[in-house]
Amino acid sequence: MTVKAKHSMRSVIVPADPRNPGDDYLRAELERDRRTERWVAIKAVIAIAAVAVLVIIRQVFFE
């Protein structure tokens, strides 16, 4: 059985019994982690952008 957390602005499902959260909760947790993982690509783009800034500075001022 799962209940909705009242303290959160967003509707976050929390298990009534954390030790036995039930398949629905576990499936939602898995889906949440899978979606969170998409941010890794965005983070990589940000890191690449930092490299690009350095390369541009080099090309503009030091070539």
Added chain:
Amino acid sequence: MTLDWAGIGSTALLVILLLFVACGAVPILATLYQFLAIPFHSVKNHYRKAAPYLPRVAVVVPAWNEGAVIGASIDRLMSLNYPVEALRIYVVDDASTDDTPDVVIAKSLQYPGNVFHLRREKGGEGKAHTLNHGITRILEEDWMQALLIMDADVIYLPDSLRKMTRHLADPQVGAVTAYIKEGSGDKNYLTRFIGLEYVLAQVAARRAQNVLGALACLAGGAQLHSRENLVAIGGRIDTTSLAEDTITTFSTQLSGRKVVFEPYAVVLAEEPQHIRDLWKQRLRWSRGNVQVTARYKNVWFRPSKVHKLGTLSFGIFWFSILWLPIAMVASSVGLIGLFLLHSELATIVFRATWIAAACTYVYTIGLAVQLDGQTGRGSWREAVLFPGFVSIVVMITAFFPGLLEVTIPGLFGLRMTEQGETAWTLFVYVWISLAMVGAWVAKVVDGTRIGRFLSPALIYLVGYGPLLCAVTVDAYVKELTKAEAKWDKTEKIGRVLG
């Protein structure tokens, strides 16, 4: 027709020196390739094949004189968000001489049917022997569906175990590992460097290994095996090597099962605060890796339909770490040789190598600090200085030519002399090798009165990577001289904050 032997010899020498410099570029490019694979983990991961699954888990905890930490570890395990009826903890007491047996027996009374005390009267043979004592006992019964191997001092975050077990719902997966995060409450410069290293080597690199299909190592403090996998690899942990975790990881994959890294299962661990302790720990790991390399000589660079340990990319990753010190020295020798023969060519290849190093450093650190923001924020100084202050200066020299040699001195009305330029050039060419010497000095003075200030200063100056390279050199020497390979346990005193 007469051959121009002098010309041929000169060209051959030039090619050899260029190959030497290329040796230094291989680890940089291998790291870059590995980290460029990380974003693909957004879509190429194991979550689609994972499913809710809470098997009966037997936790085996090797313990030798862990009285200070074992009680809290058991309490933490028993408070995991995991069905209590599906959890058993077997503490294998490796002939402890402190109060470990008393603490564990008290816990077995507090948690009847969940906590078991197994005593080895003959101890000190190493972690693998201790684990096998417990595994043999656990396999005698049918109860266990999955086995979690951990260390006595680590702390599993409440949801970590169930985030690992969900991957075992896929029968193709033999083992799962978690993110071992440096979790000391009283961090110092070294634990912050180690924390960042773990982000790079686990949270980042193991995502790439998930994508590429071959994992180098299940973390010793967090490896979950299915019963089928454990039986398939012989029902025991290898006792003939110092890298039993890596042997288990390789055995699992060689038997055709997958190994998965779960980044959201977090396990806190206490790591060394002093270089001498880190050196001892890493020497064991490095010697273990040298042994693994020899043992699997028929696996490297031999692609297989069963596993991906033999792929070109995995082989390059493995050897670029193992041979990193050799590559660094070869690179310096190549640059100095080119400087003496053909200084313009030396300048070109120096710049190319160090520009690649600078780009790789910015990208890898930039990505790592985002992947674990908490560690990134707490270790920002170590993130900036991870390659060492001097290497950053060398990168700036290569990336922004003239900035340090001409522009900045010019602001103060200064100009570098020709001899000064030559000395500076030679210094930056050999720096990467000198850095290992600097790291070794940091180890030598560690523990002395002057070392309290000099060791951290040297590590910030020469970088954390060269320290690990210096350990690897020590491992080469110890393996070549067949020095005694004894199990030196890293002392843990319960500094982890859950």
